Amino acid sequence: MIILGINETSHDASVSLIKDGEILFAGHAERYSKTKNDWYNNKDIYLDMLNYGTPTHIAYYEHPQLKRSRILLRGGAADWKPNIPMDLPVKYFSHHYSHACAGYYTSKFNDAVIVVLDAIGEYNTSTIWVGEGNKIKQIKKFNYPFSFGLFYSAFTQLVGLKPNEEEYILMGMAGYGDYQRYFNKVDEYFPSMSQQKYNFHKGIIDWDEPIGQQEKFDIAAAVQKVYEQRLMEFMRYAKAKTGKENLVFMGGCALNCSANTKLWDIFSDIWIMPNPGDAGSSLGAAAALYGKHLNWQSPYLGYDLGGDYPVQKILDGIFEDGIVAVATGRAEYGPRALGNRSILADPTDPDIKNKVNLIKKRELFRPFAPVVMAEHASEWFDMNYESPYMQYAVKCLKPDLIPSVVHVDGTSRVQTVTKDQHPGLYTLLEKFYSVTGVPILLNTSLNIKGQPLLNDMNDVKIFNEINRFNIIT
Numbered sequence: 001m002i003i004l005g006i007n008e009t010s011h012d013a014s015v016s017l018i019k020d021g022e023i024l025f026a027g028h029a030e031r032y033s034k035t036k037n038d039w040y041n042n043k044d045i046y047l048d049m050l051n052y053g054t055p056t057h058i059a060y061y062e063h064p065q066l067k068r069s070r071i072l073l074r075g076g077a078a079d080w081k082p083n084i085p086m087d088l089p090v091k092y093f094s095h096h097y098s099h100a101c102a103g104y105y106t107s108k109f110n111d112a113v114i115v116v117l118d119a120i121g122e123y124n125t126s127t128i129w130v131g132e133g134n135k136i137k138q139i140k141k142f143n144y145p146f147s148f149g150l151f152y153s154a155f156t157q158l159v160g161l162k163p164n165e166e167e168y169i170l171m172g173m174a175g176y177g178d179y180q181r182y183f184n185k186v187d188e189y190f191p192s193m194s195q196q197k198y199n200f201h202k203g204i205i206d207w208d209e210p211i212g213q214q215e216k217f218d219i220a221a222a223v224q225k226v227y228e229q230r231l232m233e234f235m236r237y238a239k240a241k242t243g244k245e246n247l248v249f250m251g252g253c254a255l256n257c258s259a260n261t262k263l264w265d266i267f268s269d270i271w272i273m274p275n276p277g278d279a280g281s282s283l284g285a286a287a288a289l290y291g292k293h294l295n296w297q298s299p300y301l302g303y304d305l306g307g308d309y310p311v312q313k314i315l316d317g318i319f320e321d322g323i324v325a326v327a328t329g330r331a332e333y334g335p336r337a338l339g340n341r342s343i344l345a346d347p348t349d350p351d352i353k354n355k356v357n358l359i360k361k362r363e364l365f366r367p368f369a370p371v372v373m374a375e376h377a378s379e380w381f382d383m384n385y386e387s388p389y390m391q392y393a394v395k396c397l398k399p400d401l402i403p404s405v406v407h408v409d410g411t412s413r414v415q416t417v418t419k420d421q422h423p424g425l426y427t428l429l430e431k432f433y434s435v436t437g438v439p440i441l442l443n444t445s446l447n448i449k450g451q452p453l454l455n456d457m458n459d460v461k462i463f464n465e466i467n468r469f470n471i472i473t
């Protein structure tokens, strides 16, 4: 059985292919169509997927009947149906079950509570599951309009950002604000885990104060604070209800790396798959049909540029210019560049931040992330766990030494690397460390603001021409 998993018509279409528990391919539609957060899969991604195998079965990440009824309620087309690209047997799984399977079946756990929090699935918005052995069972569900994701997205929109896309910018802005100014006001919209009556789907339509730049930062800080408090309540509830020590956290909310850090106060071990949002659900649906744990090795599962990791060229470039871009091997499955489609730079140079921002044409307040050799992480950051996919923002212990990777609030969104995880990137860090005594590089995604990560050689060519840059391949 070779299973094609499909996710589309939400905001991050993707395709996955698995065979006997091996993940052959997993990629994002946007990287092929060059349309950020593309809702639909395209011919090019399917053609690339076929390089890795020919599917015999299809798994779809939502229940079309339920989805159709919701689209109808919204005033959408009554004849909506999913695009199934091949004439093969199709199995449909619910939106939140696909999230749960993407998380649990890529984890190392045989016993865990699985929490899924997003904006909305078909109707579910927050679900709690138990994973034991190969079985996943739902314990509790909350339906629309109660929603962690819609709460966060509505405020994202209120400050002038794109909902369902730019929540991560709101999270970055929170570091610049004073949460106390609007805490009580924002808290009224989401006063407790069970009392959230406001329907966020239409946005925050009753905000009655002018919003300038400082207000935006202060609102962001209050929203992040309220979100974290409610999240902790929800997670404590999930733990009490199931008695589990291991957490699998999925859904778009699991991308909030500032809040995620606090979950280590509740659970002994945590797995957040590197693609916890809807784009991860093509793999989740495929895993649901397989019904067992997958052989999870790494998130480098997309388009293949080939080549060995160009360690020496990158190192030479960093020592010469302080900054390089690299595009090599298979593309990351997930929103973060984890070394194969990355801009890498010297974290000790305080000016490097401005240079990277100029290349990426993005807001100056946005933080950059460090990638660190896993065994040195706890010397530089307040953490005693690994964060292989940049999922936790933790306090930096030596901010003066690596100023370009520390956010204004003193935290860094850390990526830890072991030799097994990415031998090339690890060797690069090892060499940089042997010369500088710093086992860390700045790592940010290789794209221009508002555009998807670079995927293929043509993207590399265009990027080089626009920026008069020389990406290492």
Ligand SMILES: [Fe+2]
Pocket: 095, 099, 118, 119, 120, 121, 251, 252, 277, 278
């Ligand atoms: Fe979702």
